Amino acid sequence: MCALSDFEVCAVTAPEALNSVVGTLYVVATPIGNLDDISARALKVLHDVPLIAAEDTRHSVRLLQHFGIATPLAACHEHNERDQGGRFLTHLLAGADLALISDAGTPLISDPGYHLVRQARAAGIAVVPVPGACALIAALSAAGLPSDRFVFEGFLPAKAVGRRARLERVKEEPRTLIFYEAPHRILECLRDLEAVFGAERPALLARELTKTFETMKGLPLAQLRAFVEADSNQQRGECVVVVAGWSAPEEADVLSSEVLRVLDLLLKEMPLKRAAALAAQITGVGKNLLYQAALTRQPEV
Ligand code: SAM
Numbered sequence: 001m002c003a004l005s006d007f008e009v010c011a012v013t014a015p016e017a018l019n020s021v022v023g024t025l026y027v028v029a030t031p032i033g034n035l036d037d038i039s040a041r042a043l044k045v046l047h048d049v050p051l052i053a054a055e056d057t058r059h060s061v062r063l064l065q066h067f068g069i070a071t072p073l074a075a076c077h078e079h080n081e082r083d084q085g086g087r088f089l090t091h092l093l094a095g096a097d098l099a100l101i102s103d104a105g106t107p108l109i110s111d112p113g114y115h116l117v118r119q120a121r122a123a124g125i126a127v128v129p130v131p132g133a134c135a136l137i138a139a140l141s142a143a144g145l146p147s148d149r150f151v152f153e154g155f156l157p158a159k160a161v162g163r164r165a166r167l168e169r170v171k172e173e174p175r176t177l178i179f180y181e182a183p184h185r186i187l188e189c190l191r192d193l194e195a196v197f198g199a200e201r202p203a204l205l206a207r208e209l210t211k212t213f214e215t216m217k218g219l220p221l222a223q224l225r226a227f228v229e230a231d232s233n234q235q236r237g238e239c240v241v242v243v244a245g246w247s248a249p250e251e252a253d254v255l256s257s258e259v260l261r262v263l264d265l266l267l268k269e270m271p272l273k274r275a276a277a278l279a280a281q282i283t284g285v286g287k288n289l290l291y292q293a294a295l296t297r298q299p300e301v
Contacts, residue, residue, distance in 0.1 A: 023092040025120045026099040027113065029106040029132030030063060032238075033210035037133045043067055045099050045130055053088055055102040055112050076100065078112045085119045092125050099130075106134040110154050110180055136178045139206035139240035142216055143176075146245065150176040156189060163189070167196040174245040183236050190225040193243060197221060202244040208237040255293055259283045263290055264297060 026045045031037040046052060047069050053076035054060035060073055076084055092098055102111035120127050140147050153170065156163045156179055170177060181189045186205075193203065199222035207215040215234070217227060221243070228234040255263075262282055266275035276294045280287040 021095050022123075022125050023095055023097040024126045024128055025088075025092060025117065026097065026128050026130050027107050027117065028099045028101050028130040029134065030060075030101050030104060031210065032105045032133045032135050032138065033208065033214075035063070035066060037210060038067070039130070039132050042130050042132055043069070046071060046101070049097045049099045051091060051096065052099045052101060053084075053116065054100075055107075059103050060101055071099075076112060076116060081112050081115045085116050088116055089119055089123055089125070092120060093123065104133075104135075106132065109134055109136065109152075133210070135180070135206070135209055135238070135240050138209050139204070139216075139242050140176070140178060143204040143206070143242040144218060145176050145202060145204060145242055147176065150178060152178045155180045155182070156192075158185065160188065160192065163192050164196060167192055171196050172246045174247065176245050177243045179241045179243070181239055181241055183239060186235055186239055186241075187225070187228055189241065190221065190228055193241070194221040194225050197243060197246075201246075204242045205234070206240040206242065207234065209240070211237070213237060255285065255289070259285050259290075260293065260297070263294060267294060267297060 026049065028042045028045055029039075030042065046064065046067075049071060052060070052064075052071050052073050054073045055075075055077050057073040057075050064071065064073070074084070074087075076088065088098055100107050100113050100116060102108075102113065105111070107113035108117060117127055136152050140150060151170070151173055153166070156166055179189070190205075193201075199220060201221045202218070203221050203224050204216060204218040205224055205228065207213070207217075213233075217224060217234075219227060259279070263275065263279045266279050269275070270278070272294050273291065276291040277287055279285070279290045279294075283290075
């Protein structure tokens, strides 16, 4: 068997592999806190495969021990994933199954596994997802923010300049945005979100999901930042930030202050419809838009 160490070599092997009995690569989700969240299918796969590729074997051995599973583990983390890929592919091409797990949640989601999955698929090996917990989906499912379309931005850059630049690029994204953040940067992250997206943008902090101190706090960004600033407990643990997408301001909200000044003066002197028509003639702004604006600006009687 050739040494499979990169994508090109695997691609060459693909047709041959498809014609022989090869193992299956199972991508298995594990809990993000509460161990009861592991699925019956995940336990069966982890029990039945002859080898598990794990992000941190010392971490995963505790999970397996908890469930009485004695399957051997081999390390597959971001520093050795490309090099180890060959070893795992050799194992699979020899006809043995392999399960891939990460420290928590779904592998490949801000976790290692991408290179292995890519290499395996290129080699004609069946890659089967065994779905389960994923922090971003758990947060979104209970956030009460639009969930029909969303964008997962993963971790923002650690340095302020890079973080703000990334946020600037997505500040007019209309879909709900989801970020992962480390606890020691959550406050800086919320400050930058507020500065770039504005104080009023609805958001939610999902902290310690499925664990004892689980917190789901939904507030406009300025209030959410203040809430976290005021309580150092909120700056601990694992967190996901969900932010409402950008919505274009109503046209009536973008009238210049000069146009509104003219409209207000006329409203004091004449009926609303006539004031809107005259303001339209004076300013060149559409009559309907001014009429809508006038409805919201009429002095109280
Ligand atoms: N693969 C994982 C998944 O499926 O969600 C994500 C792994 S990533 C290295 C770790 C990040 O996920 C944390 O920094 C945090 O942003 C988020 N996360 C993981 N578990 C979480 C939890 N229980 N509560 C809130 N966020 C969590």
